[in-house]
Amino acid sequence: MMSEFSIHLEARAPELGRWRAYRVEAGRDLFGSWVVATTFRRIGSSGRTLFQAAPSEAEACRLVAQSLRRRASAPRRIGAGYRQTEVRDPHGMDEPVSAP
Secondary structure (H helix, E strand, O other): OEEEEEEEEEEEEHHHOEEEEEEEEEEEOOOOOEEEEEEEEEOOOOOEEEEEEEOOHHHHHHHHHHHHHHHHOHHHHHOOOEEEEEEEOOOOOOOOOOOO
């Protein structure tokens, strides 16, 4: 997948035993179709990656936003909030993005 956008998030709460990492990437595959790859793992492990096909760039953006909204609810669900550790956007939006 040719990554057009990626964001890496981490949630760390040693007192709760929470060591989580989350990465969302969106881009086109070799055939020009949009794909959103979501990787979640415990920090230090290889984790699991799920791929979702999107018929358009707008749909890929919707899937990324949906994933980020879910991560924004982490303090309530797991007791530790995610923070951005890396954002890559070749279209010039490499500044931190807050989850809606």
